[in-house]
Amino acid sequence: MSVGAAIGISFVVSLLLGMPIAISMGAASVVAIFISGLPITFLVQVMFEALNSFPLIAIPLFILAGGIMEKGGLSQRIVNIFMPLIGRTYGGLAVVTIMACMFFAAISGSGPPTVAAIGSIMIPSMLKQGYSANFSGAVTASGGTLGILIPPSVPMIIYGISSDTSIPRLFAAGIIPGIIVGTLLIAAAYLLSRRAGYRSEESRVDFAAFRVALREGFWALMAPVIILGGIYASIFTPTESAVVAVVYGLFVSTFVYRETSFAKLKEVFLFCATISGSILVIITTATVFGQILTLQNIPQELAAWIGSLSDNKYVILIIICLVLIFIGMWMDTIAQIILLTPVLLPVVIGLGVDPVHFGIIFVLCCEIGFLTPPLGVNLFVAMRLTGCSIESLSKSALPYVIVLILAIVLIIFLPQLTLWIPNLIYG
Amino acid sequence: AETVLKLGHVSSPENVYHKGALRFAEKVSELTDGAVTIDALCCAQLGNDVAQAKTVQLGAQDLAIVSSNNLAQFDPKIDIFSLPALFQDIPSAQKAVFGPVGDEIFENFMKTTGMRVIYTTAWGSRAVINNKVAVKTPADMDGLLLRSPGSPVMNATYKAFGANPTPVAFAELFTALQQKTVDGADMSPCDVLTLKYYEVQNHLTTTNLFTGFGMVIMNERKFQSLSESEQEAILAAGREAGEYSWGLTAQCDLDGIAKAKEVGMEVVMLEPDERAVFFDAARGVWDEFADRVGGRDLIDRLVAASQ
Amino acid sequence: MKRLFMWLNRADQVVLICLLSTLVCVLFLQVTSRFIFKLPIEWSEEMARFLFIWFCWFGCSYATINYHHIRITAHFRIMPVPLALLLLRVGDVLWILFNLVVIWGGVLYLMSIREYPYRAMITDIDMFWIFLPIPVIFTIFTLRVAKNLFDRDYFDRSMSEVELEAAEEIAIAQTGAKQ
Ligand code: NA
Ligand code: NA
Numbered sequence A: 001m002s003v004g005a006a007i008g009i010s011f012v013v014s015l016l017l018g019m020p021i022a023i024s025m026g027a028a029s030v031v032a033i034f035i036s037g038l039p040i041t042f043l044v045q046v047m048f049e050a051l052n053s054f055p056l057i058a059i060p061l062f063i064l065a066g067g068i069m070e071k072g073g074l075s076q077r078i079v080n081i082f083m084p085l086i087g088r089t090y091g092g093l094a095v096v097t098i099m100a101c102m103f104f105a106a107i108s109g110s111g112p113p114t115v116a117a118i119g120s121i122m123i124p125s126m127l128k129q130g131y132s133a134n135f136s137g138a139v140t141a142s143g144g145t146l147g148i149l150i151p152p153s154v155p156m157i158i159y160g161i162s163s164d165t166s167i168p169r170l171f172a173a174g175i176i177p178g179i180i181v182g183t184l185l186i187a188a189a190y191l192l193s194r195r196a197g198y199r200s201e202e203s204r205v206d207f208a209a210f211r212v213a214l215r216e217g218f219w220a221l222m223a224p225v226i227i228l229g230g231i232y233a234s235i236f237t238p239t240e241s242a243v244v245a246v247v248y249g250l251f252v253s254t255f256v257y258r259e260t261s262f263a264k265l266k267e268v269f270l271f272c273a274t275i276s277g278s279i280l281v282i283i284t285t286a287t288v289f290g291q292i293l294t295l296q297n298i299p300q301e302l303a304a305w306i307g308s309l310s311d312n313k314y315v316i317l318i319i320i321c322l323v324l325i326f327i328g329m330w331m332d333t334i335a336q337i338i339l340l341t342p343v344l345l346p347v348v349i350g351l352g353v354d355p356v357h358f359g360i361i362f363v364l365c366c367e368i369g370f371l372t373p374p375l376g377v378n379l380f381v382a383m384r385l386t387g388c389s390i391e392s393l394s395k396s397a398l399p400y401v402i403v404l405i406l407a408i409v410l411i412i413f414l415p416q417l418t419l420w421i422p423n424l425i426y427g
Numbered sequence B: 001a002e003t004v005l006k007l008g009h010v011s012s013p014e015n016v017y018h019k020g021a022l023r024f025a026e027k028v029s030e031l032t033d034g035a036v037t038i039d040a041l042c043c044a045q046l047g048n049d050v051a052q053a054k055t056v057q058l059g060a061q062d063l064a065i066v067s068s069n070n071l072a073q074f075d076p077k078i079d080i081f082s083l084p085a086l087f088q089d090i091p092s093a094q095k096a097v098f099g100p101v102g103d104e105i106f107e108n109f110m111k112t113t114g115m116r117v118i119y120t121t122a123w124g125s126r127a128v129i130n131n132k133v134a135v136k137t138p139a140d141m142d143g144l145l146l147r148s149p150g151s152p153v154m155n156a157t158y159k160a161f162g163a164n165p166t167p168v169a170f171a172e173l174f175t176a177l178q179q180k181t182v183d184g185a186d187m188s189p190c191d192v193l194t195l196k197y198y199e200v201q202n203h204l205t206t207t208n209l210f211t212g213f214g215m216v217i218m219n220e221r222k223f224q225s226l227s228e229s230e231q232e233a234i235l236a237a238g239r240e241a242g243e244y245s246w247g248l249t250a251q252c253d254l255d256g257i258a259k260a261k262e263v264g265m266e267v268v269m270l271e272p273d274e275r276a277v278f279f280d281a282a283r284g285v286w287d288e289f290a291d292r293v294g295g296r297d298l299i300d301r302l303v304a305a306s307q
Numbered sequence C: 001m002k003r004l005f006m007w008l009n010r011a012d013q014v015v016l017i018c019l020l021s022t023l024v025c026v027l028f029l030q031v032t033s034r035f036i037f038k039l040p041i042e043w044s045e046e047m048a049r050f051l052f053i054w055f056c057w058f059g060c061s062y063a064t065i066n067y068h069h070i071r072i073t074a075h076f077r078i079m080p081v082p083l084a085l086l087l088l089r090v091g092d093v094l095w096i097l098f099n100l101v102v103i104w105g106g107v108l109y110l111m112s113i114r115e116y117p118y119r120a121m122i123t124d125i126d127m128f129w130i131f132l133p134i135p136v137i138f139t140i141f142t143l144r145v146a147k148n149l150f151d152r153d154y155f156d157r158s159m160s161e162v163e164l165e166a167a168e169e170i171a172i173a174q175t176g177a178k179q
Helices: A003-016 A021-036 A041-051 A054-071 A074-085 A092-105 A111-128 A133-148 A154-163 A167-173 A175-196 A207-216 A218-232 A241-256 A262-295 A298-309 A313-330 A333-350 A355-371 A377-386 A390-413 A416-426 B016-031 B049-058 B068-073 B076-082 B090-098 B100-113 B152-160 B170-178 B189-194 B220-224 B228-262 B272-293 B296-305 C002-035 C044-063 C074-078 C081-115 C127-131 C133-150 C159-175
Strands: B003-008 B036-041 B063-067 B115-125 B127-130 B145-148 B164-167 B184-187 B203-205 B211-219 B266-268
Touching: A003 A021, A003 A262, A003 C081, A021 A041, A021 A262, A021 C081, A041 A262, A041 B049, A041 C044, A041 C081, A054 A074, A054 A111, A054 A154, A054 A241, A054 A262, A054 C002, A054 C044, A074 A092, A074 A111, A074 A207, A074 A218, A074 A241, A092 A111, A092 A133, A092 A175, A111 A133, A111 A355, A111 A377, A133 A154, A133 A175, A133 A355, A133 A377, A133 A390, A154 A167, A154 A333, A154 A355, A167 A175, A167 A218, A167 A355, A167 A416, A167 B170, A175 A355, A175 A390, A175 A416, A207 A218, A218 A241, A241 C002, A262 A298, A262 A333, A262 C002, A262 C044, A298 A313, A298 A333, A313 A333, A313 A355, A313 A390, A333 A355, A355 A377, A355 A390, A355 A416, A377 A390, A390 A416, B003 B016, B016 B036, B016 B115, B016 B211, B016 B228, B036 B228, B049 B063, B049 B068, B049 B115, B049 B211, B049 C081, B063 B068, B063 B115, B068 B076, B068 B211, B076 B100, B076 B152, B076 B211, B076 B272, B076 B296, B090 B100, B090 B115, B090 B211, B090 B228, B090 B296, B100 B115, B100 B296, B115 B189, B115 B220, B115 B228, B127 B189, B145 B152, B145 B170, B152 B164, B152 B272, B170 B184, B189 B228, B211 B220, B211 B228, B220 B228, B228 B266, B272 B296, C002 C044, C002 C133, C044 C133, C074 C081, C081 C127, C081 C133, C127 C133
Parallel strands: B003 B036, B003 B063, B145 B164, B145 B184, B203 B266
Antiparallel strands: B063 B211, B115 B211, B127 B184, B127 B203
């Protein structure tokens, strides 16, 4: 039996036995290691080295920053700013959820912390106003995907390192697509709410309250200014921006809003440990898995096969997106970027695609991965917040997935949308 | 049966590492009549270069190309090649590395690490590029914020000139130079050419303080598992690929300097006596690292071998 | 036995909080010392990576306590509960086997570092000490998986209770957390 077949079968069997995805990949790798006669030390060596990478440190730090800002009152104040503007619009709370996610995305570098920070506030309010749990969970999970498209973004940092592409350029390239996707998600949420009849009868637009909330929220509003400003002024690197977010969040919530307590911080730290421990471990075994496949030439053959399908760069990009979306159902975002960037990038560069443009397309495909079962980490967070099942949540998230696909098509055919700002800043 | 050996490295397919590896693969197939083939995997597909070296040591990967300064983690003595002001230029470095002193160091490396050096592949002789000042003497570098790749020896050298070495990741370097987060960097003219640094920097000085190369390492047990004729074929192919890639890099550095002049960078080509001033100043750091790399005597012999 | 795990959980919490706080401090020091004091520190980047690696593995072991690991369980809903339970148990046993392989590989790896030197680039620490926590953490990790497998004696109870437990177990696995 070929190693490729063995690794595939043992992976699927492990998944069906309910083993964690990380362990399933590890177990399949062990089978492949025994069959191909590799030393077992290879397993632990690659598992260790997979985490021995400075940019990955941003992941737990952004999770921590999200938790601190949530418990310390920063996310609440961001939400408060948008609330008085809703009035009697259909789906007002859903619109606020996505806007708050867009805003929080400018602080946070990854998806799940964005869902947790905004969802923990908005989901209870939506339920109170009669929105269905599935709808509330799906809208927050979709808004949370913007966490990786609007800078800062951990996946962009990892892509930049894997492809030797400038990270600040990638960040700048994410701004317009981020706004486009945010707007499309808002439109979808509005239409869905209108059909379901979600709206609050009694509230009205209140500019006085808006001004008060704006003043109250000043320190929360400053967070993205400091984080993005610091990156663009080159005071700290994109990876280091995560620790600045943590320290800023701690500072504001302790000394300005005075909402932290030792017990809250302990809870946030342990939450961060649990999430990091269950998500980052997937990267370790996925890297082993990927390297064994690489030693079997499987990704290279996949890339060669994609390259052979057409000479048209749009056709190739669309095929790559379909493959990425399919793999994204099963695999963690970061692991996917680490494994596939080196094999896919030469294919698209050969067709004249700008690596920055491809990076944004890649990140958009990863956003869909956040929302697709069986491994959809944003859905997992929304599950915890709403108590819905993954099946019903993923069904409710489907319209937003379609919106994201539309956005990908738009971004593929109009490269100026991504390249305009970075070219403006960096020439 | 046919043996397939996997060779990994972290550079792009256009880089000299890969071109050399392809020549090596071609030659190995030819010399063994296809009994041994080399599969070259670029772009860090098997992890970063230190990780690949460890994987080769454990026997899970057959060959890897790893920059010599990164192999000091496995054998501190290999850091002798990271010392500043060892070699005047690429040809003299080649003379020393390919000679008996080089063989002696690589032989010791194999005893310490269990990895055989099949051939070496140069990546260039570092120049100083920056946006502030035309560097003609070491004193011109005083206060210059220079990107450092993090190597302790390099940091010590630039500190000796009064410059401030600052760590910046390679992927963030282009914009860091463009936005003047750092004033400059040291890199080979070849990299200045291929990575288009001439677009964002004004001055280039051919200090040649560091001439670096990648080492193509192979797990010794794997090497010994091959037949004697196959071993000879691999070593012969390595010699040819080594000559070829050192030649490529020497040419690429010349092209880089030509391009820098063409686009209007101010290029300072140091004369031998001007370079000697830099070299004398830099050799001050030898004492600090001499014990670690095998003693002053070995350093002197290596320098002598390059002349 | 119960006391051992309570003690382990408490110890893990302390270690995790300490590792994460130190990580934040080291990185903040890196930023401030470079920007404010213009004195880049050389060891912080490497130090942070090692703290991060230990943090992840401790976190991974810790996440086992409440079934936080991400798994696919949708298919368990459409099969009879005893079958689902059985499959989950088989999966847990294989999980333990995998962990044992990692511990074994880890020990061999440590021996290889003893055979050939391997030191950290900047701090020059012997990588033996950086790697040593991994087999140790995996031992604790394995104990936790084994505990999840054994602590409730399903087959001594009445069938209905088993089904109840199973339903809860599956719900936990599906939501990834105890509600
Ligand atoms: Na973001
Ligand atoms: Na997914």
